[in-house]
Each structure stands twice: as structure tokens, then as C-alpha cells.
Amino acid sequence: MKRFGMITIAALFLLFGNTALAYAQPNQGQNKQDKKQGKPEKQTKAKKQQAKPEKQQQDQQAQKRQDQTRPPQQRVQPQEQKKQPEPQHAQQVQDRNAQRKLEQQRQVQQVHDRNAQRKLEQQRQVQQVHDRNAQRKLEQQRRIDLQRRNVTLYRQNLDQQMSLAQQRTAQLQQQKRMAQYRYQQRYYDRLRQQQIRLQNERNYNYNNDPYYYTDWTYRYNRGGTYYQTNQYGADLLRQAVNNGYQEGFRAGQADRQDRWRSSYQDSYAYQDANYGYDGRYVQQDEYNYYFREGFRRGYEDGFNSRSQFGSNANGKLSVLDAILGGILNLQSIR
Numbered sequence: 001m002k003r004f005g006m007i008t009i010a011a012l013f014l015l016f017g018n019t020a021l022a023y024a025q026p027n028q029g030q031n032k033q034d035k036k037q038g039k040p041e042k043q044t045k046a047k048k049q050q051a052k053p054e055k056q057q058q059d060q061q062a063q064k065r066q067d068q069t070r071p072p073q074q075r076v077q078p079q080e081q082k083k084q085p086e087p088q089h090a091q092q093v094q095d096r097n098a099q100r101k102l103e104q105q106r107q108v109q110q111v112h113d114r115n116a117q118r119k120l121e122q123q124r125q126v127q128q129v130h131d132r133n134a135q136r137k138l139e140q141q142r143r144i145d146l147q148r149r150n151v152t153l154y155r156q157n158l159d160q161q162m163s164l165a166q167q168r169t170a171q172l173q174q175q176k177r178m179a180q181y182r183y184q185q186r187y188y189d190r191l192r193q194q195q196i197r198l199q200n201e202r203n204y205n206y207n208n209d210p211y212y213y214t215d216w217t218y219r220y221n222r223g224g225t226y227y228q229t230n231q232y233g234a235d236l237l238r239q240a241v242n243n244g245y246q247e248g249f250r251a252g253q254a255d256r257q258d259r260w261r262s263s264y265q266d267s268y269a270y271q272d273a274n275y276g277y278d279g280r281y282v283q284q285d286e287y288n289y290y291f292r293e294g295f296r297r298g299y300e301d302g303f304n305s306r307s308q309f310g311s312n313a314n315g316k317l318s319v320l321d322a323i324l325g326g327i328l329n330l331q332s333i334r
Contacts, residue, residue, distance in 0.1 A: 136213060136215075140212045140213045143211070143212045144206040144207075144212055147206065147212075147279065147280050147281075148206070150279045150280070150283065150284065151198070151204075151278070151279035151280065152279075153279075153284070154198075154274075154277065154278075154279035154284055155195075155198055155199075155279070157274075157284070158191070158194070158195050158198070158274065159195075161191065161272050161274060162188070162191060162192065162195065164268070164272075165184070165187070165188045165191060165268060165272070166188070168184060168268040169181065169184050169185060169188060172184055177254075177255075177258045177260060178258065179253075179254040179255075179257035179258045180251070180254040180255060180258055180260065180267075182254070183250050183251055183253075183254040183269075184268060184269075186250075187247065187268070187269050187272075187275065190275055191272070191274070191275060194275065194276075194278070197278075198278060198279070201278075209280075210232065211230065211232040211233065211280070211281055214230045214231065214232065215230065215334070216228040216229060216230050216333065217229075217230050217231055217234075217332060217333060217334045218230070218231075218233075218234050218330045218331065218332060218333065219330075219331050219333050220237070220328055220329055220330050220331065221329060222286065222289060227286070228333070229281070229282065232281055233281045233282050234328075234330055236280075236281045236282055236287070237282060237286070237287075237290050237328055237330075238324060238328065239276060240276065240277070240282075240287045240290040240291045240294065241290050241291070241293055241294035241319055241324055241327055241328065242294060242317075242318050242319055242324075243275055243276040243291060243294065244273065244290065244291035244292055244293060244294025244295035244296075244298060245294035245295065245297055245298035245301075245309070245310050245317060245318065245319045246294075246298060246317045246318075247269045247270075247275060247291075247295055247298065248264060248267075248269070248270070248294065248295035248296060248297065248298025248299035248300075248301075248302065249298035249299065249301055249302035249310070249317050250298075250302060251264065251267040251269055251270070251295075251298075251299055251302065252264065252298065252299035252300065252301065252302025252303030252304075253302040253303070253305075255303055256302070256303050256304075256305070262299075262300075262303050264295065264296055264299035264300070267295075267299070269295065270292055270295050270296075270299075273287070273288040273291040273292050273295070274287070274288065274291075275291070276291070277291075290327065290328070293327050294319055294327070297309035297310065297319065297323065298310060298317065298319075309323050310323070
């Protein structure tokens with residue numbers, strides 16, 4: 001019985017071994033066939049992977065050639081990779097941005113302040129111009145009012161002087177000072193013409209006269225007091241000296257011809273001292289003062305037949321410039 005069991009086991013072992021061998025041989029053939037078929041597939045994949053970079057390289061070259069044919073502004077620029085700040089520099093970048101923002105705000109504030117300052121300066125200048133114009137207008141009106149009063153007073157004084165001139169003429173006749181009498185008549189005639197001219201100027205337009213809105217440009221000293229005037233007033237003062245010199249020269253010649261003693265103060269023209277004055281630009285006493293300064297020097301030249309203080313150019317008598325400058329002593333203030 002024991003022997004039968006062992007035989008049975010051996011038979012079963014032999015049966016299962018053959019079966020496993022038969023099953024293994026077809027599988028091994030199939031595996032070999034699969035290996036033979038799989039090798040070309042791996043080669044194809046490798047070729048494809050090798051061809052892919054070449055195609056990308058060809059596309060890039062084509063894109064580069066196409067980009068070179070375009071205008072510069074249309075060329076495709078390679079995208080630069082943004083550099084991210086390193087973690088340790090993040091705070092520094094933030095601080096710089098904050099500082100830059102503060103600097104921009106400071107600059108904006110400076111521009112705003114400059115504009116505001118400029119605007120204030122412009123307003124101040126406009127106000128100054130307005131104030132000067134207002135002050136000039138007040139000064140102009142003050143001058144006009146003063147001159148109107150002066151002209152009125154001068155006309156009244158001139159009427160009285162004309163009466164005194166007639167009396168003086170009669171006195172010269174009695175003294176038989178014929179040369180001085182003839183000079184006195186001529187002086188009286190000139191005063192009469194001056195009186196008629198002033199009467200015709202009763203409607204004088206002061207607003208059109210530049211003297212009344214021209215600033216002072218000169219100052220001069222008379223009797224220890226300084227006065228101011230402009231170019232128009234200075235010209236009238238010069239004319240007063242020259243008018244006095246001319247009248248004094250003729251009066252001195254007349255007394256010499258009459259063999260009369262030298263005395264310029266006795267001449268009516270010296271006492272009057274109004275010839276050439278119309279009541280404007282300067283006060284009457286100022287005009288009288290400078291007229292007499294010229295008259296005294298002209299009388300001495302005429303009485304002594306000389307030209308110490310003046311000159312005679314083609315019959316026109318005038319004070320020498322040096323003498324005139326010393327008498328007036330005008331000083332520029334502009």
C-alpha cells in the first residue's frame with residue numbers, strides 16, 4: 001500500500017511537469033517575438049525626439065529672419081525675465097520707493113509754493129502800479145490847482161505893473177533920459193503883448209500839458225531851501241535867467257548912452273522882473289529871482305560894453321553856460 005502511494009505521487013509529478021514545460025515554451029516564443037517587434041518602436045520614438053529640437057531651431061531661425069525684415073518698431077523683442085528682488089533687499093526697495101514718493105511730493109509742493117509766491121508778487125506789483133498811478137493823479141491835480149491860482153494872481157499883479165510902467169515912462173521923460181525912455185517903451189510893449197496872450201489863454205487845457213504829470217527830475221537850492229522841478233520847470237528857469245540878461249544888457253546900454261550913473265536896481269525892468277513869465281511851472285517869486293540874477297549880469301556887460309557873463313550870437317544875447325550852471329545849480333535826482 002505504501003508502495004502504491006509513492007507511485008501515484010511520482011506519476012502526478014511527472015504529469016504536472018510536462019504541462020508546465022509546454023506552457024512555458026509558447027510564452028518564451030511570444031516574448032522573443034514581442035522583443036523583435038518592440039525594438040523598431042523605440043527607435044522611432046528616439047528619432048522623433050531628436051527631430052523635435054531641430055524643428056524648433058528651424059522655426060526660431062525663420063522667425064528671426066522674418067523679424068529682421070520688419071521695421072524696428074514692429075520687431076518682436078524677447079521678453080526679459082523679471083528679476084524678483086531678493087528677500088533680503090525687499091525692505092530696501094520699499095524704502096527707496098517711499099523716499100522717491102516723498103521727494104516727488106516735496107517737488108510738487110515746491111512748485112506750488114513758487115507759483116503762489118509768484119502770484120503774490122504779481123498782485124503786489126499790480127497794487128504798487130495802482131498806488132503810483134493814484135498818487136500821480138493826485139499830484140497832477142494838486143499842480144493844476146496851484147497853477148490856476150498862480151495864473152490868477154499873476155494876471156492881477158500884471159495889471160498893476162502895467163500902471164507902474166506908465167508912471168515910470170513919464171518920469172524918464174522928465175529926466176530927459178531918452179535912451180532909457182525908449183528902452184522903457186519897448187519893455188512896456190512886450191509886457192502888453194504878454195498880457196493879451198494870457199487873456200486869450202483863459203481856457204488853457206492843463207490836462208494836455210506834460211508838465212503836470214511828469215515826475216520831478218531836478219532839485220535846486222535857493223536861499224538855503226531846496227526845491228524840485230522837472231524838465232519843463234528847469235527850462236523855464238533857464239529862460240528866466242536869459243530873459244533877465246537880455247533886458248539887463250539893453251538897460252545898461254541905455255544908461256551908458258544917456259551918460260547916467262550905473263544903477264541896475266533903479267531900472268523898472270529889474271523891479272518888475274516878470275517879462276517872459278505866464279504864471280505856470282514855477283512860482284512867480286522864483287521866476288523873479290532868477291530873472292534878476294540874469295538882469296544884473298546883463299546890465300554890467302551892457303553898461304561896460306563887454307561880454308563877461310554872456311555872448312551875442314547874431315543879435316541873440318544869452319548867458320554863458322558856465323555862468324548859467326552856477327546860477328541855477330540844478331542837480332539831477334533821476
